[in-house]
Amino acid sequence: MDLIFEKSKQGRSAVDIQPNDVPAVAIEAVIDKKYLRNELDLPEIAEVDLIRHYTNLSRRNFGVDLGFYPLGSCTMKYNPKINENAAALPGFTSLHPYAADGLAQGNLQLLYEMQKYLCEIFGMAEFTLQPAAGAHGELTGVMMIKKYFAKKGEKRHRILIPDAAHGTNPASGALCGFETVMLPSNAEGGVDIDHLKSLMTADTAALMLTNPNTLGLFERNIEEVARIVHGKGGLLYGDGANANAYLGIARPGDIGFDVIQLNLHKTFSTPHGGGGPGSGPVGVGKALVDFLPVPRITKMEAGYFWSDDFPDSIGRMRAFYGNFNVIVKAYTYIRSLGAEGLKRATEMAVLNANYIKEKLKSYFELPYDRICMHECVFSGKRQVAESGVHTTDIAKRLIDFGYHPPTIYFPLIVPEAIMIEPTETESKETLDAFCTAMIAIAGEAKANPQQLKNAPLSTAINRLDEVTAARKPDVCWKGN
Amino acid sequence: MDYTPHTAADIAQMKEFIGIASLEELFADIPEKFRLKHLPDLPAALSEQETMTLLNVISGKNQIPRLTLTGAGAYRHFIPAVVGHITARSEFYTAYTPYQAEISQGILQAIYEYQTMIARLTGTQIANASMYDGASAMAEAAVLSAKTLNRNKIITARSVHPAYRSVVRTYSWANGYEVVEIPFNKSGQVDLTALQKELTQNVAAVLVQSPNFFGVIEDIAPVADTVHEQGAFLVAGFTEGTALGILKPAGEAGADFVVGEGQSFGNPLNYGGPYLGILAAQEKFLRRIPGRLVGATVDKNGNRGFVLTLQTREQHIRREKATSNICSNEALCALAAGIYLAALGKNLQKLALLNVQKAQYLKSQLLKTAGWQELFTAPVYNEFTLKCPDPRKANEKLLQEGISGGYELQNDYPELANTLLFCATEMLTKEDIDSVAAILK
Numbered sequence: 001m002d003l004i005f006e007k008s009k010q011g012r013s014a015v016d017i018q019p020n021d022v023p024a025v026a027i028e029a030v031i032d033k034k035y036l037r038n039e040l041d042l043p044e045i046a047e048v049d050l051i052r053h054y055t056n057l058s059r060r061n062f063g064v065d066l067g068f069y070p071l072g073s074c075t076m077k078y079n080p081k082i083n084e085n086a087a088a089l090p091g092f093t094s095l096h097p098y099a100a101d102g103l104a105q106g107n108l109q110l111l112y113e114m115q116k117y118l119c120e121i122f123g124m125a126e127f128t129l130q131p132a133a134g135a136h137g138e139l140t141g142v143m144m145i146k147k148y149f150a151k152k153g154e155k156r157h158r159i160l161i162p163d164a165a166h167g168t169n170p171a172s173g174a175l176c177g178f179e180t181v182m183l184p185s186n187a188e189g190g191v192d193i194d195h196l197k198s199l200m201t202a203d204t205a206a207l208m209l210t211n212p213n214t215l216g217l218f219e220r221n222i223e224e225v226a227r228i229v230h231g232k233g234g235l236l237y238g239d240g241a242n243a244n245a246y247l248g249i250a251r252p253g254d255i256g257f258d259v260i261q262l263n264l265h266k267t268f269s270t271p272h273g274g275g276g277p278g279s280g281p282v283g284v285g286k287a288l289v290d291f292l293p294v295p296r297i298t299k300m301e302a303g304y305f306w307s308d309d310f311p312d313s314i315g316r317m318r319a320f321y322g323n324f325n326v327i328v329k330a331y332t333y334i335r336s337l338g339a340e341g342l343k344r345a346t347e348m349a350v351l352n353a354n355y356i357k358e359k360l361k362s363y364f365e366l367p368y369d370r371i372c373m374h375e376c377v378f379s380g381k382r383q384v385a386e387s388g389v390h391t392t393d394i395a396k397r398l399i400d401f402g403y404h405p406p407t408i409y410f411p412l413i414v415p416e417a418i419m420i421e422p423t424e425t426e427s428k429e430t431l432d433a434f435c436t437a438m439i440a441i442a443g444e445a446k447a448n449p450q451q452l453k454n455a456p457l458s459t460a461i462n463r464l465d466e467v468t469a470a471r472k473p474d475v476c477w478k479g480n
Numbered sequence: 481m482d483y484t485p486h487t488a489a490d491i492a493q494m495k496e497f498i499g500i501a502s503l504e505e506l507f508a509d510i511p512e513k514f515r516l517k518h519l520p521d522l523p524a525a526l527s528e529q530e531t532m533t534l535l536n537v538i539s540g541k542n543q544i545p546r547l548t549l550t551g552a553g554a555y556r557h558f559i560p561a562v563v564g565h566i567t568a569r570s571e572f573y574t575a576y577t578p579y580q581a582e583i584s585q586g587i588l589q590a591i592y593e594y595q596t597m598i599a600r601l602t603g604t605q606i607a608n609a610s611m612y613d614g615a616s617a618m619a620e621a622a623v624l625s626a627k628t629l630n631r632n633k634i635i636t637a638r639s640v641h642p643a644y645r646s647v648v649r650t651y652s653w654a655n656g657y658e659v660v661e662i663p664f665n666k667s668g669q670v671d672l673t674a675l676q677k678e679l680t681q682n683v684a685a686v687l688v689q690s691p692n693f694f695g696v697i698e699d700i701a702p703v704a705d706t707v708h709e710q711g712a713f714l715v716a717g718f719t720e721g722t723a724l725g726i727l728k729p730a731g732e733a734g735a736d737f738v739v740g741e742g743q744s745f746g747n748p749l750n751y752g753g754p755y756l757g758i759l760a761a762q763e764k765f766l767r768r769i770p771g772r773l774v775g776a777t778v779d780k781n782g783n784r785g786f787v788l789t790l791q792t793r794e795q796h797i798r799r800e801k802a803t804s805n806i807c808s809n810e811a812l813c814a815l816a817a818g819i820y821l822a823a824l825g826k827n828l829q830k831l832a833l834l835n836v837q838k839a840q841y842l843k844s845q846l847l848k849t850a851g852w853q854e855l856f857t858a859p860v861y862n863e864f865t866l867k868c869p870d871p872r873k874a875n876e877k878l879l880q881e882g883i884s885g886g887y888e889l890q891n892d893y894p895e896l897a898n899t900l901l902f903c904a905t906e907m908l909t910k911e912d913i914d915s916v917a918a919i920l921k
Contacts, residue, residue: 014823015825020833022837022913042821043597043821043822044825050822060583061571063574085532093748097749099545103542106539109541135807167798167802170800171804177654219509248519250510269483271574272575273811274576274812276577276813278808321752332531335525337483340519341525347506404576427485428485463779463780464785465777465779466789470789475774
């Protein structure tokens with residue numbers, strides 16, 4: 001498809017600007033010429049062609065509304081439409097962030113209540129809604145941990161991170177000046193207790209744990225893990241990427257987590273927007289409340305107010321208060337479902353993952369054959385050995401069957417990983433059809449491996465040359 | 481409301497297939513003592529209609545000003561209809577990050593076009609797919625500079641948005657970097673002499689903003705020269721994107737990084753978020769910058785296509801050695817910005833000029849109020865500062881008429897007592913401005 005620049009023609013525009021209605025001043029009289037630009041190189045295009053350009057682009061994009069999207073660790077559940085309508089209410093979209101608190105009582109009430117709901121669901125003492133995404137929440141959480149020890153006068157420079165963790169975990173630790181130490185998993189895919197005991201030293205600040213882990217398995221020894229970490233004066237950080245596995249069933253705060261970051265765009269049904277915006281609230285136990293980012297909401301008799309007056313705070317993580325409009329969608333979701341609905345969502349998510357696991361385990365290698373939580377992880381090892389077909393070929397072939405592929409090659413500890421997260425919003429018919437496709441692909445791998453290597457066959461663009469893309473980077477168009 | 485489609489019969493069949501008698505068995509790995517005996521204490525579930533009624537009630541508790549004279553980092557602009565119609569297409573908004581390029585060409589090409597438009601606007605060679613917001617983009621550019629140069633001091637102009645400086649301090653503290661502020665001069669621009677004094681050999685980055693927090697346009701070129709003499713990087717920020725429609729791009733004037741807030745490009749005020757962090761840079765930083773980058777390449781049939789590229793900078797490949805931890809960004813806001821910029825095209829310049837006209841007129845009318853006077857002498861875009869006898873009272877008067885007034889600078893700048901920062905965009909008519917002046921008289 002042509003680029004918008006290639007469709008540009010001098011003199012066209014999709015938006016006109018009304019004439020100036022105030023007494024005009026000469027621009028050079030108010031802004032010296034040296035500050036002004038010579039040319040403005042933007043596309044010129046008529047409205048109808050602009051709409052067709054982007055509409056045609058949208059047809060080359062796959063979203064949850066088009067079909068099953070079992071992208072492991074990303075919780076691509078259906079995004080209820082009422083969430084979009086609620087967030088689009090002019091009362092929510094039109095307010096300036098510096099509007100006086102008195103004008104923003106609806107927004108402040110919603111944010112305050114959202115914090116309370118999250119505290120109740122996750123068993124934490126307090127939440128901040130400021131972080132803009134999960135990784136931003138991680139950074140916020142790790143900074144609070146740093147501040148906590150700084151305040152105590154303890155020098156702790158290490159953070160432990162399991163080898164199965166998301167890459168954001170070590171990157172977040174490093175971005176806060178911590179040395180990150182890799183904690184190997186045990187044969188069951190869980191925390192290796194002996195390793196933890198030896199690595200959990202007095203200069204270790206925290207263990208960052210994703211629970212259930214990226215294999216979709218709940219940490220059976222979680223109580224002992226928490227005891228070991230706390231026993232050395234450390235803190236237990238929870239990556240809430242997989243929170244869809246336990247809503248209404250268990251609470252990280254009860255289990256011993258001191259900090260947890262969420263992803264509202266995963267667990268609480270807000271759409272991911274093709275890469276964002278997300279929202280990454282962070283919950284903390286009592287010991288860390290003082291370090292939460294500012295501003296924070298306080299509730300008083302006269303209403304809700306922002307306050308900056310928290311001297312031990314880590315400060316601000318971004319301008320203003322967070323991805324407010326995303327939070328409105330998550331709030332709408334919680335109010336729609338209530339506690340019972342959240343619990344049912346979790347139960348159905350876990351049921352669906354186990355159903356897929358059982359249906360596919362005789363066709364694809366299942367490295368950890370036990371009850372899983374909200375997602376299951378297979379390995380494409382067998383297909384590699386039998387027919388030289390790799391996980392990426394299986395994934396690309398799934399596209400021809402009308403599905404978004406699962407997460408592949410993650411977690412790193414499973415070779416040729418295929419990580420499937422069905423979520424609760426998929427029907428049995430959808431799951432059955434997906435499994436039928438996976439089984440058919442397993443058959444094709446044996447009978448006609450080339451078919452898989454050529455896949456996808458149904459898309460406008462085939463597999464792309466990523467090596468050249470990285471070797472000769474072209475990230476901005478240099479034409480006209 | 482319940483979005484799970486299973487019937488009781490479906491559940492029974494699936495349980496049987498898995499080999500469990502009850503759903504509780506699925507949670508057997510969670511130690512018994514941690515399994516909740518009671519549901520969390522939340523308000524009861526609501527029907528769709530009840531939910532919508534509730535959200536209407538809550539949003540109705542907000543009071544939306546009839547007119548706004550407040551800018552200060554978030555701007556009320558007209559959003560052309562095309563923007564919302566495209567971003568509401570669920571092929572875009574219900575997609576995840578484009579990991580599978582073959583079925584993500586839509587967002588990938590749109591982001592590639594966005595990156596190109598941003599690079600052209602900022603006078604740089606490269607732009608990433610977006611950051612969280614202008615403030616975090618600036619903080620990441622500062623941290624990246626320090627890591628790249630292995631230096632530990634960041635200088636920020638005091639005329640940079642106070643919240644942005646605050647975010648820079650947060651990120652810098654976590655990395656052990658020192659942050660020093662340099663003052664503005666009488667014209668409202670960076671004090672070059674003070675900058676030279678602070679520019680020691682351990683300075684990694686100097687952060688300025690243009691137009692700065694006071695609306696004043698900075699003279700970037702001499703600042704860039706000064707910064708580069710000490711081998712440091714210049715990070716030039718902005719909060720009002722439409723200014724780029726007429727101003728000489730900071731990248732052309734010598735900035736190493738141009739970072740800013742793209743909310744003005746087709747994104748609603750939304751009480752502060754989601755917004756759009758813009759990060760652009762000179763070519764030499766291509767393999768260092770944080771965040772997603774979309775690159776053009778070809779498929780095996782020779783067709784042009786787009787992929788996420790240079791991912792060895794990123795956390796999922798490089799883990800603790802990544803240049804940032806950013807994963808999700810603000811793709812949909814970037815899409816909105818791309819549509820907005822393509823829709824306006826060269827009319828962005830017309831729009832920017834109109835903003836200048838409105839601001840000049842608002843300023844001239846406010847200056848007719850007894851005791852009000854201009855503070856800075858340097859040129860401004862669509863914001864300006866005025867000293868007045870009683871800013872709080874002035875704002876109260878305006879608010880009584882449904883007008884959101886100027887931003888009070890005193891909270892962030894004790895040295896600027898009794899000073900208001902005003903903003904005028906294309907949303908104000910002459911009649912609106914005249915009514916403001918009449919109210920304040």
